[in-house]
Amino acid sequence: MKKAEPFGLKNGFAWGDRVHPTIGKRGKNMSEYRVAILGATGAVGQEMIKILEEYDFPTKELIPLASKRSVGKTLRYKGENFTIKEANEGAFEHADIVLGAAENDVAEAFASHIVKAGAVFIDNSSAFRLKEDVPLVVPEINGEDAKTHRGIIANPNCSTIITLMAVAPIARISPIEKMVASTYQAVSGAGVGGIRDLESQVSAYVKGEELLNGTFPYPIAFNLIPCIGGVQENGYTSEEMKLQNEGRKILHLPKMKVSCTCVRVPVLRSHSISVNIVTERKVSAAEARDALERSPGVILADRTAQNVYPMPLHASGADAVHVGRIREDLSEERGLSLFCCGDQLRKGAAANAVQIAQLLVGQ
């Protein structure tokens, strides 16, 4: 990646006049940044801290923010202890970058304070994703869009990131007209409660005890729950609509039509998606394979006869999205079918957010 000036000033990323005024000023000539984590104790927040350290992100200070309950606890980061502070309106005063790992209401409550404080808010909630003046960014796909930010950059939905990492290289050959997707989503997508549900249920099963549910409305061990998110009037869930709504914005394909079915599966980590796309002109399986092989952030796992295909077992704990089972769709002349899998806490959430931060600071 071309090295950009910190916060993408005129040279480098050349974000020019549209950059949030205070960011340019603060970002200039910086080489280390004060990074706040909004929601530092959750599954995604924890993963963000781990990834900042792993990527050796140029951090002057880590500012872990959480609700009152966790205030005063310490977190280890790059060999130093950092104390968790309360997430309140004044907490962002010294931050240069705020990584948001909180729910929509928290993101909405603090966004204006973050921007006013002159920091860039890279937010993992869905609150700002579809706002016109907020770029929605997957660095490998539309990193350039980050340049237009006005203080907030949104991190897309987890399944959306993983699916788009698999189909964007094909969309570059020929635009995608429509897509049918069925997801296989891990319990960690529902946070630590989801993981606890599955682990306690398999443990109960082994002991011959009853399977109790907590986070999900039914036991998830040895079961599937084909409903993620709230139901909308058209019968689709909010989670299912994200692939179309966010996908259109990220791929710059405002007319792309998507029908998605989201299913929770008894997998601890990594979301998988079975995808059928129809492109404007026919793209062969060989062309798609070739494009995916050359795509950063993608591992082509497509030798089915040799038992090489995407699986949570291989994708978990790393950033790459695995793509395989690439076939010409038997039901559509210009169709391709594929299966992809990625760690939704990493590339699907925390890693993508930190990669956006890297883009900003030119790391």
Next chain:
Amino acid sequence: MKKAEPFGLKNGFAWGDRVHPTIGKRGKNMSEYRVAILGATGAVGQEMIKILEEYDFPTKELIPLASKRSVGKTLRYKGENFTIKEANEGAFEHADIVLGAAENDVAEAFASHIVKAGAVFIDNSSAFRLKEDVPLVVPEINGEDAKTHRGIIANPNCSTIITLMAVAPIARISPIEKMVASTYQAVSGAGVGGIRDLESQVSAYVKGEELLNGTFPYPIAFNLIPCIGGVQENGYTSEEMKLQNEGRKILHLPKMKVSCTCVRVPVLRSHSISVNIVTERKVSAAEARDALERSPGVILADRTAQNVYPMPLHASGADAVHVGRIREDLSEERGLSLFCCGDQLRKGAAANAVQIAQLLVGQ
């Protein structure tokens, strides 16, 4: 269902001249039948015996057949003990109906002997499914086809039966042009070895031990394996092609195009399928719901906002196929999307075979 004469002689099912000559003779005036189970010790064979008893099938004698290893063991059926005999060429001499629960090679080796002995072979293997003179039957969908049998009736693939139970009522409103399907298949589809793999792996996980694999090439606990069956030249697996090949024959839609992706999931029992269909004329979600509600063998589980949707948890251990998440496809004008789930050992295999036998004897 209209009561037919035993083995469907001229009156009743009126199979006429096309009936296998010796079957008519033997079947005449019978009220109880000698039923052989070819492969009585496997997961499907065991389930067949259980279902024959549960349905109170009019059995004069149960003839459990297996490989040499199991010969001499006894099986309990309707309060009596039956001794397992060796499956050999002479084993079918006294049988009226043979339920096949064995692999293709076994089915192929014995089929001609069964037919010569004057029995009807209802075979669960895939050996004869696509043969022109062998009906491939799901009683609720194409029960009439059974009438044309010449000694062999094939039982379809498990995922195919479950998917077609969900879409056939819609296909009756308007023929299906194409279908995209992604499966979520339980480990019991791979027999007792599959169940053993998953159970031993979750047990190892709870104890903090390594997950060892046996039947599948990778651990299936907390994982997905997106490959079932052998890979063909077009990249699809043999299992994936069954939905198109068998679906065309059962639905009498020789041009229906199907693109299917088969995925093994860590579920013990019941296969689920996410399906998108395109019909010749638009069928609304309401019309589809109405048709499914009136379909025998189907449970409409389609109140998503009330957490009512098809799940292995609810479908396992019974015959009905659960259908829900019915939505108009956002990517296709004449498209519908739905999710279905059925017990693949029951309706997907053993129950469907016994239901074919019931059709034959007019039970």
